[in-house]
Amino acid sequence: MLGKNNKKTNIDDATAARVNQELIVHNMPSVSTRSFVSGNVNTAVSGSQFLGATDNKNKHQTVGIVIIGLGLVFVGVLVYLSYRFIIKPAAQEPTVTAPLVSPVSEVPEKTPPLISTSTASSTAVVEVAPSVIEMVNPDIIESTSTASTTIEEMPIIIETPPILDADVDGLSDDEELALGTDTTLPDSDGDTYGDLSELGNGYNPTGSDKLSASTYLTKYQSQTGKYEIYYPKSWVLKSLNNDYATIISAPDNSLMQISVQGNPKIQNISSWYDSTFSLETASTNRVQKGNGWEGIMGEDSLNFYLTDNNRENIYIISYIPALSDRLAYPNIFEMIINSFKITN
Secondary structure (H helix, E strand, O other): OHHHHHHHHHHHHHHHHHHHHHHHHHHOOOOOHHHHHHHHHHHHHHHHHHHHHHHHHHHHHHHHHHHHHHHHHHHHHHHHHHHHHHHHHHHHOOOOOOOOOOOHHHOOOOOOOOEEOOOOOOOOOOOOOOOOOOOOOHHHHHHHHHHHHHHHHOOOOEEOOOOOOOOOOOOOHHHHHHHOOOOOOOOOOOOOOOHHHHHHOOEOOOOOOEHHHOOOEEEEEEOOOOEEEEEEOOOEEEEEOOOOEEEEEOOOOOEEEEEEEEOOOOOOHHHHHHHHOOOOOOOHHHEEEEEOEEEEEOOOOOEEEEEEOOOOEEEEEEEEOOEOOEOOOHHHHHHHHHHOEEOO
16 A cells, blocks of 8 residues: 555656646747757857947048048148149239330440550450349340340440541650650750651750750660669659569550570671571661660560670560550650660
């Protein structure tokens, strides 16, 4: 009986368990255990994918916002640069009105003045009033520039003072002024000898004595070159190169120059001249003798070459005119040559 009761109890327990199972089964959603397990796994996976998708979406939104922001900044910079360098300068640019310019034909023509040369000046300055042209027609500027160039390129006319000889005695008025003779009388001292004749023969054209006694002349003696000469007192003498060169300046800036150099071959003046100027042949009428020397006139008649009797040195006396076509002092040049004397 006890066993029967135990069996009954076991049956009841099994029945109760089955009932409870059925209740649980009936109360759960109609999903199989596999489905439930699978559903949990899928649900977990899907949640992880959802979170990943959400993060990716957020990243894309952030990148998009950054790109839009940079685009707006770039557009803003373009707008600013356009305003700064295009719109603003155009708005501030002043309106320039070209000044009225008279036609070129009305501009007075400028010609260089004639220059009277009483001094040795080889350069003449032509002053042309400057003109200022602003914002004018380029054609007008080109025409004006051409006109200016034409003016500057015009040859400068230098008026050479004429060589006058009022009394027609062979001495120019410039020479008579330097010698103190009368420009209106051929014979200034009235001794029946003409001024030019007395000067050429070593006599004073203003008195009865020798040329050396003239108050209008003075003597220069070179210790280095061992010579002496007479020249007009009113002229300026300068010694150069330790007295191996002497320059005398005339009022019109003409120069008389005496230079000294050695004669190493101890040649007479004709031999020296022929060897120095091989292309020239010195005629005998150009050779002359003086006080302790022998000389020869150059072909141009502006240089006289001489040597002392001992043939130690060669002396060169030159006439250098300020203007090549104005020889105002040829007779004084001859006077300096004739007065040349070798000293010890």
